[in-house]
Amino acid sequence: MAMLSQSSSFTNPPQKFSSNTQFSFPVSPFSVSTSKFSPFSPRLLGNGNWVSQGNRFRAKSADPDADPGFSQEEDAVSSGGTGTTPSTSFLSVLCPLLKLFSAGDPSQERNYLLEVATSSLSTLSRFPWGSRSLSDSSQSEEATTVDPPTRLQLFEFEACPFCRRVREAITELDLSVEVYPCPKGSVRHREMVRRFGGKEQFPFLIDPNTGISMYESGEIVKYLFQQYGKGKSPSTGLLESTLFTGWMPTILRAGRGMTLWEKARLDPPAKKLELFSYENNLYARIVREALCELELPYILQNVGEGSPRTKLLIEASGSKEVPFIIDPNTGMQIGDYKKILSYLFQTYAMVTV
Numbered sequence: 640m641a642m643l644s645q646s647s648s649f650t651n652p653p654q655k656f657s658s659n660t661q662f663s664f665p666v667s668p669f670s671v672s673t674s675k676f677s678p679f680s681p682r683l684l685g686n687g688n689w690v691s692q693g694n695r696f697r698a699k700s701a702d703p704d705a706d707p708g709f710s711q712e713e714d715a716v717s718s719g720g721t722g723t724t725p726s727t728s729f730l731s732v733l734c735p736l737l738k739l740f741s742a743g744d745p746s747q748e749r750n751y752l753l754e755v756a757t758s759s760l761s762t763l764s765r766f767p768w769g770s771r772s773l774s775d776s777s778q779s780e781e782a783t784t785v786d787p788p789t790r791l792q793l794f795e796f797e798a799c800p801f802c803r804r805v806r807e808a809i810t811e812l813d814l815s816v817e818v819y820p821c822p823k824g825s826v827r828h829r830e831m832v833r834r835f836g837g838k839e840q841f842p843f844l845i846d847p848n849t850g851i852s853m854y855e856s857g858e859i860v861k862y863l864f865q866q867y868g869k870g871k872s873p874s875t876g877l878l879e880s881t882l883f884t885g886w887m888p889t890i891l892r893a894g895r896g897m898t899l900w901e902k903a904r905l906d907p908p909a910k911k912l913e914l915f916s917y918e919n920n921l922y923a924r925i926v927r928e929a930l931c932e933l934e935l936p937y938i939l940q941n942v943g944e945g946s947p948r949t950k951l952l953i954e955a956s957g958s959k960e961v962p963f964i965i966d967p968n969t970g971m972q973i974g975d976y977k978k979i980l981s982y983l984f985q986t987y988a989m990v991t992v
Contacts, residue, residue, distance in 0.1 A: 745900055745932050746984035751977065758921040761888035768877050769807030769918030771944035773868075787848045787867065790938070791816045794832050794843040796823075797896025797931040800885030801856035802842040803918070807877060808860040810918040810943045812867050817911065818939045820931035824899035827907060827934060856881070888924070896928030902988050903933045911936050913965040915952045917943040922976040923962040929980050933987045 793809070793816050795802035809816055819828040821841055832843050836852060844859045845852045849866065853859050857878055864873045889897075914930070914937050916923035930937055942948050942961060949959055956963045956974050963974045969986065973979045 757891045762921045764887035769810045772813040772946035774813040789847040792845040794819045798889045804856045804881045806918045822899040896931040900932040908968045910967045913938045915940045915963040926962045
């Protein structure tokens with residue numbers, strides 16, 4: 640299909656880990672646990688210095704009064720946590736409740752009026768973050784010029800409020816990234832995070848362009864703006880609002896995008912799917928939840944308002960509407976969220992004997 644090949648031109652060729660990693664699906668060969676970092680590796684200067692922790696890097700907060708609970712809160716989000724922070728206690732109650740009151744099997748017929756209503760409220764709760772690109776499309780002739788040479792790799796899960804903060808920043812920075820969903824019950828990607836970073840905590844970012852890997856959503860956002868923001872800074876609202884409204888989509892969506900679907904295929908697809916989306920789009924959110932529940936890695940093409948990448952979307956689909964998904968494994972291209980859901984759960988379910 641001409642349209643597919645046109646879109647696939649900005650998809651990196653699949654690569655594999657070495658045999659000792661025990662993973663055979665295509666991701667960047669960069670491994671945090673084995674890479675050697677030069678003492679001249681890029682890092683921030685002055686307040687907010689990037690400091691080495693073995694082969695991993697994290698940011699030292701420039702604010703001496705910064706809330707030390709962020710790390711604990713994000714640890715709690717990772718897998719239920721075992722600490723005694725209020726966030727841990729809250730999650731220990733919230734997660735089972737969300738599972739209890741969720742709509743059950745995500746592959747079954749849904750009440751789409753309810754789906755759209757709760758996703759719309761989720762969008763309103765996070766307005767205006769993650770809806771528009773900060774890029775000036777009038778200054779960019781080619782959408783591909785806005786991306787770093789090698790795509791960043793983000794390990795996250797859709798229902799996590801701290802992961803949401805990072806995805807909102809990625810939309811605003813108009814970045815194309817590789818997303819590795821890590822739902823609870825994950826059979827692949829959570830193990831990768833443990834191997835690469837040393838612990839199961841989300842979000843987790845790998846930047847092969849600078850050799851930096853990071854936990855902590857607030858520090859990831861600061862790093863992304865410093866490295867790819869072209870002089871822009873993250874808004875105070877983006878950094879601080881997560882604790883107040885970041886939980887709302889998780890609650891309103893009843894934990895969709897949190898747990899691995901029990902009938903999801905265990906083997907990953909040979910090639911990553913490609914999703915045109917932006918974080919706060921109410922229909923794209925529903926599709927990303929499904930990708931997470933199926934643990935399907937994908938290339939996220941952000942097309943927030945004002946994004947120069949919109950040109951690529953129009954070339955691929957003939958429209959500016961999102962979500963739009965391309966599956967290079969089957970040649971399918973779909974632009975309706977209901978049809979995308981049906982396709983994903985039918986195509987990537989376990990084959991019953």
